[in-house]
Amino acid sequence: DVKVTQSSRYLVKRTGEKVFLECVQDMDHENMFWYRQDPGLGLRLIYFSYDVKMKEKGDIPEGYSVSREKKERFSLILESASTNQTSMYLCASRTGGAAKNIQYFGAGTRLSVL
Amino acid sequence: AQTVTQSQPEMSVQEAETVTLSCTYDTSENNYYLFWYKQPPSRQMILVIRQEAYKQQNATENRFSVNFQKAAKSFSLKISDSQLGDTAMYFCAFMKLGIQGAQKLVFGQGTRLTINP
Numbered sequence: 001d002v003k004v005t006q007s008s009r010y011l012v013k014r015t016g017e018k019v020f021l022e023c024v025q026d027m028d029h030e031n032m033f034w035y036r037q038d039p040g041l042g043l044r045l046i047y048f049s050y051d052v053k054m055k056e057k058g059d060i061p062e063g064y065s066v067s068r069e070k071k072e073r074f075s076l077i078l079e080s081a082s083t084n085q086t087s088m089y090l091c092a093s094r095t096g097g098a099a100k101n102i103q104y105f106g107a108g109t110r111l112s113v114l
Numbered sequence: 115a116q117t118v119t120q121s122q123p124e125m126s127v128q129e130a131e132t133v134t135l136s137c138t139y140d141t142s143e144n145n146y147y148l149f150w151y152k153q154p155p156s157r158q159m160i161l162v163i164r165q166e167a168y169k170q171q172n173a174t175e176n177r178f179s180v181n182f183q184k185a186a187k188s189f190s191l192k193i194s195d196s197q198l199g200d201t202a203m204y205f206c207a208f209m210k211l212g213i214q215g216a217q218k219l220v221f222g223q224g225t226r227l228t229i230n231p
Contacts, residue, residue: 004153031217031220033218033223035157040123041223042118042120042205042221042222042223042224043205043219043221045218045219048218058218062197079139090159092159094217096139096207100148101164101209101217102161102164103219105151105159105160107156107157107158108157108158
């Protein structure tokens with residue numbers, strides 16, 4: 001089974017802190033994604049990466065950055081956390097092959113910024 | 115840009131009943147995929163069912179089936195003989211085909227489904 005692991009289930013940070021959310025997948029997937037999930041808004045794409053060291057902005061990249069130094073790991077960085085970044089963050093990965101367009105998700109990290 | 119709309123924020127049915135979740139989408143693309151994802155209270159999102167737009171036949175996975183109406187841009191999910199384990203948030207999602215960078219999922223707002231005993 002594909003496994004996408006997010007390092008923390010719950011995280012509490014202070015305004016202005018630098019926050020790292022880590023995601024690791026074990027299926028050698030080319031594509032990795034970071035979403036935030038808010039009630040009534042569904043999932044919104046923050047950033048994605050289709051290869052090592054490659055990154056593309058999603059729909060809401062402001063206030064976030066990402067890092068992909070190794071194929072299996074995709075990190076989301078909040079340079080200076082703000083209260084409006086309190087949310088559930090979901091990581092996902094997917095193979096690059098067109099025949100298998102199934103995206104696998106991690107369990108999520110619920111981040112509270114106080 | 116593509117948009118996906120789920121007009122039912124919450125639904126509730128009795129166990130063993132059949133329930134249909136609605137989803138509409140807006141796109142000018144002709145080739146694309148549609149998905150239903152399920153997010154149980156434990157939060158791990160899993161794929162329920164997917165449909166390729168070029169296939170006229172509706173996808174079916176055991177108790178889950180879809181009604182795909184391409185002209186109407188409608189993609190509803192039917193759950194037959196509902197079970198307590200079907201309680202979850204359900205998300206409809208769209209993905210257009212194309213170069214790697216263009217293959218992003220666009221999600222609807224979600225429908226919270228509760229199956230009552």
